[in-house]
Amino acid sequence: MKRRTRKRRILKWSGVGLCVGLAAAWVVSHTYQISYWGSSKFAITLLQGALVGRTRNIASAGTAWVVEPTEGPSVWWPECVAQGKFDAIWIPMWMFLLPTALATAWFWWSDRRYRSGCVDCGYNLTGNVSGACPECGTPIDQKQRDLPSDA
Numbered sequence: 080m081k082r083r084t085r086k087r088r089i090l091k092w093s094g095v096g097l098c099v100g101l102a103a104a105w106v107v108s109h110t111y112q113i114s115y116w117g118s119s120k121f122a123i124t125l126l127q128g129a130l131v132g133r134t135r136n137i138a139s140a141g142t143a144w145v146v147e148p149t150e151g152p153s154v155w156w157p158e159c160v161a162q163g164k165f166d167a168i169w170i171p172m173w174m175f176l177l178p179t180a181l182a183t184a185w186f187w188w189s190d191r192r193y194r195s196g197c198v199d200c201g202y203n204l205t206g207n208v209s210g211a212c213p214e215c216g217t218p219i220d221q222k223q224r225d226l227p228s229d230a
């Protein structure tokens with residue numbers, strides 16, 4: 080029980096972090112395009128609110144991160160295009176953000192029942208006056224004790 084609660088907390092907050100990161104990347108991608116050249120043949124670029132996977136036929140050695148100024152409208156729908164010498168697939172970032180946000184929301188929602196419980200073992204502490212969890216002895220702060228029980 081102890082480990083599970085901690086894992087949930089990590090999942091909840093990494094979900095939030097990931098959503099914030101993706102949203103920030105989406106905003107930034109309208110001003111700067113960020114490319115990662117994974118090999119001489121393949122690159123991934125964050126551009127105009129989308130993640131673009133593309134091939135290139137310029138012979139180049141090694142991998143590199145490249146940041147360049149950019150402008151252009153937001154991309155909302157996936158597209159597969161031949162861009163001159165490039166074959167590119169555009170995947171709008173909301174397609175990554177949406178499932179992440181939904182999963183995060185679900186973690187937060189499903190965690191509600193732990194609110195009135197011990198942060199360590201989940202034991203229901205509603206009406207507790209001793210200031211410590213009777214199950215595992217973890218000290219309880221006042222704020223947590225006063226929350227109404229969902230269970």
Ligand SMILES: [Zn+2]
Pocket residue numbers: 197198199200201202212213214215216217
């Ligand atoms: Zn406890």
